[in-house]
Amino acid sequence: MNSPKSHPLLLGALSLSVFFMSWIILTKAVGTKILPDPFQVIGEIIRLFKTPLSGRTLLEHVLFSLRRVLIAYGLAIVSGLPLGLMMGWSSLCRKIIGPIFEIFRPIPPIAWIPVAILWLGVAEGSKIYICYVGAFIILALNSFTGTRYVEPILINCARVLGANRKRLFLGVAVPAALPSIFAGLQNGMSMAWMCVLAAELVGGREGIGFIIIQGMNLDRPDMILAGMVVIGLLGALMAIVLRILEKVLCPWRRELV
Amino acid sequence: MTTYNPKTVTDQSGSHDPVKVKVRHLTKAYDELLVLNDISFDIRKGELLCIVGPTGCGKTTFLNCLTGFAPLTSGEILIDNEPGNLFRHNIGFVFQEPSTIPWLKVWDNVAFGLKIKKLPPPEVISRVEKMLDTVGLRRFVDYYPRELSASLEQRVALAREFAVKPDLLLMDEPYGQMDIKLRYYLEDEVRRIQMEEGTTVAFVTHNIEEAVYLADRILVLSQKPSTINEEVAIDLPRPRRFDAPEFVAIRNHVTEAIKWW
Numbered sequence: 001m002n003s004p005k006s007h008p009l010l011l012g013a014l015s016l017s018v019f020f021m022s023w024i025i026l027t028k029a030v031g032t033k034i035l036p037d038p039f040q041v042i043g044e045i046i047r048l049f050k051t052p053l054s055g056r057t058l059l060e061h062v063l064f065s066l067r068r069v070l071i072a073y074g075l076a077i078v079s080g081l082p083l084g085l086m087m088g089w090s091s092l093c094r095k096i097i098g099p100i101f102e103i104f105r106p107i108p109p110i111a112w113i114p115v116a117i118l119w120l121g122v123a124e125g126s127k128i129y130i131c132y133v134g135a136f137i138i139l140a141l142n143s144f145t146g147t148r149y150v151e152p153i154l155i156n157c158a159r160v161l162g163a164n165r166k167r168l169f170l171g172v173a174v175p176a177a178l179p180s181i182f183a184g185l186q187n188g189m190s191m192a193w194m195c196v197l198a199a200e201l202v203g204g205r206e207g208i209g210f211i212i213i214q215g216m217n218l219d220r221p222d223m224i225l226a227g228m229v230v231i232g233l234l235g236a237l238m239a240i241v242l243r244i245l246e247k248v249l250c251p252w253r254r255e256l257v
Numbered sequence: 258m259t260t261y262n263p264k265t266v267t268d269q270s271g272s273h274d275p276v277k278v279k280v281r282h283l284t285k286a287y288d289e290l291l292v293l294n295d296i297s298f299d300i301r302k303g304e305l306l307c308i309v310g311p312t313g314c315g316k317t318t319f320l321n322c323l324t325g326f327a328p329l330t331s332g333e334i335l336i337d338n339e340p341g342n343l344f345r346h347n348i349g350f351v352f353q354e355p356s357t358i359p360w361l362k363v364w365d366n367v368a369f370g371l372k373i374k375k376l377p378p379p380e381v382i383s384r385v386e387k388m389l390d391t392v393g394l395r396r397f398v399d400y401y402p403r404e405l406s407a408s409l410e411q412r413v414a415l416a417r418e419f420a421v422k423p424d425l426l427l428m429d430e431p432y433g434q435m436d437i438k439l440r441y442y443l444e445d446e447v448r449r450i451q452m453e454e455g456t457t458v459a460f461v462t463h464n465i466e467e468a469v470y471l472a473d474r475i476l477v478l479s480q481k482p483s484t485i486n487e488e489v490a491i492d493l494p495r496p497r498r499f500d501a502p503e504f505v506a507i508r509n510h511v512t513e514a515i516k517w518w
Contacts, residue, residue, distance in 0.1 A: 153356045157414075160324055160350040161370035161421060162343055171373075175360045252360045252401045 072131030080139030088147025109134035142184025146177025282332035307468035310478030349423030357402035
């Protein structure tokens, strides 16, 4: 008999079919008014693709959300990464910025929604800002721990060989922190993605969050689920892209088997 | 059985060789824990000095003081008559633990120090190639360190440190991970490179046989807080034979000198 390990695809297909079977059974039990079955949800996704909701098709809504996420994510990378690296590397930076950072760190990004709307209005600014806060904290934190906890022996090895501080930073600390930075890039992306939905749920006439809220207002569970499925798929897609990027840029990393 | 009457070196000024490293009243304490207690000795230019002593006696601490990784509590260490400076002095350090650079392939690991020292690329290439042959890593140039065994990894670190042709080479139990055949081979290689380049070597080991085989002089440290129990000059002809009566006599003598029980 073949071990299940040799059939990862088969196993995956099995688990998915069990999942969908249970879903269908559950739908039968509670009725489609409460829980639409998978086919209805897929049908709804196709319908949203063709028929505009509030003047926009699904693709346009997705692009709206994506645009917000990517702008925020880009801003978080150019600000959060250097800040984290600096805090990890220089004890002076750590002492100056550390305490402020510690105060802001535990505040969930969603808690920023009210002030963000107050300051930046309900338009793009506040939504981008909320995503930015979420991704920024994670990116800064990961690049911080990455550089802070570089194996001392690697630093010492380079120091004995005559490396100056700049060389130690660029040649040892940053590459040593790369795996941790990549973890930050991945988690920061999913955080930004979560935040854009939260922001869109609160206000806005476009985006995937808006589709979900519309579904609720119109009492259309299939529309809500369609929005959720699209979120899941897009999130997974972005995670895969980042993982491929990591494999290319950090080929030395030990794979967890 | 041959007995050995050591020429115990007590007066450092009695030597005429130029001094590479001068250690004076070196004391190192970690908080309340006194590790090195008022140690003074010299390492002469071109000498291979082995430092032996019981586990935890501060052998590694001494090397860390020498490189400046650990600040001295009191006393001083001079390299070429000035305080050690990692930018000016060409020092190599082979660590006990794996110290290969995980994100560099073997070739680039060996080139690591040469690039820090900004050697011209053709020189980098020729030295790396030569070192790869010396330590037998030719087949592994395109591997990452994690793909190698512990012994191969240590050879990468050795090649990296040898490649910079240090004039002071510090080795902290470098061969602990290796099987006996490789160990013998690399002991001879260290000696050969040392003779060719005139390198001064401080070699920390707990393997007394290894110390007697390699050393021009052995420094025997006592248990913590460490002082120098004895300095043993070894003038056996080379290549040395492990089973020669004189060799065995010195080995037994050093073993006795180390004993604290």
